[in-house]
Amino acid sequence: MNISQMDYFVEIVEADFNLSIAAEKLHISQPALSNLITRFEQNQNVQLFVRRNGRNVALTPAGDLLYTTCKKMTKLYNEMEEKMFQISRYHKGVIRIGVPPLILSILFTQVLSQFIAKNPNIKFEIHEFGAYHLIDLLEAGKIDIAILLQPNRVNPKFYKDVLLYEAKLIAYMAQSHPLAQKTELTWQDLDDQVLATFDESFMIYHLLKNALKEKQVNAKIMTQSGSWDFLVETARQSEMLTLLPGVVQNFINREGLSILAIEDPIPWKISIVYPRKAHYSFLEQYAIDSLKKYFKDGEDILPIEEF
Structure with a gap:
């Protein structure tokens, strides 16, 4: 038959x-x-x-x-x-992915390069903004996938939020900083310190503000930026500290810097967020599943024809 x-x-x-x-x-x-x-x-x-x-x-x-x-x-x-x-x-479609600059630089450059190299007929639109703006774009239907930190303000009733990668925030400072000789920082060490961090459109800013409030630490945020490498250089050249994921130290010149862990650190959890719906296009499913396998199972990106 x-x-x-x-x-x-x-x-x-x-x-x-x-x-x-x-x-x-x-x-x-x-x-x-x-x-x-x-x-x-x-x-x-x-x-x-x-x-x-x-x-x-x-x-x-x-x-x-x-x-x-x-x-x-x-x-x-x-x-x-x-x-x-x-x-x-x-096969010649478009997939729109929103990624914060820090995450793009240190975690997503290689995976997105694989997507592009292995799928020359697919257009990958990369929207590089802070988490708050990316959520607005996702809710407006202007991007298909957002890469965000957990926790975030997306409504779990309407969006799936799947953990991809986890690290911790640590302190970066000049070697001449008074705290640089310690082996590990406590939150109380940050009392009365001056900090450089991301601006309010980035989730790290809100995670840091919440932690300072919870720990009752009176640190002052003096410099804000959307550029993580600017924050590193600010810490290197001044008496400000900045808190960034530990993985950042693999991508910078560490000369003149002290990098210290913090007791009870802020977790840095990266997730893929996308709308809940009955049917995903083949391209959407390809991008979502490929990212999950890349980060959770260590699998390389396959061309869409082999997916």
Whole structure:
């Protein structure tokens, strides 16, 4: 049996074994449908239907096995056809991803480069903003995926939020800073210190403000910026401290800097956030699943044709 013939058999069963009704739905003649069943039974030496007074009234065990198998096969075939359609439709599509500058620089440069190199016909629009603006873009439908810190203000009723990567914030300061000789900082060490940090559009700013309030630390934020490398240089050249993820130290010149862990540090949790919906385009599903596998399972990005 080919796929079309499997569809015919399933339609006969679901038409309550009525060949006339099945033939009408399938737009073929009743004799042609009857001949299909007869030929299959003769070729396989089986009987598919229980017959009474010349009418099909039920399935035999062989017929029941064939019906179950045909249902599975036609479902798989239809899913495969849909995937092929989606690949052809979205092979030259656009996926819009929002990423904060810090995360883009230290975590997403390589993965996005793999996406672009392996999918030359897909356009990857990268929107580089702080978390608060990215959430606005996501809620307005202007980006498909946002890379954000947890916790965030997206409504879990309408958006999925999946953890990709986790680190901790640590302190960066000049080697001449009074705290530079310590082996580890406490939050009380930051009392009366002057800080440089991201501006209010970045989640790190709000995480830091909340931690200072919770720990009852009277530190003063003197400099704000959207540039993490500017914050590092500010700490290197002044008496300000900045708190950034530990992974940042792998991407900077550490000369003249002291980098210290903080007791009970602020977690830096990176998540992929996207709308909850009944159906995702093949391109959306490809981007979402590929990012999850890259960060959680360490798998390289595959071309969309191999996804």
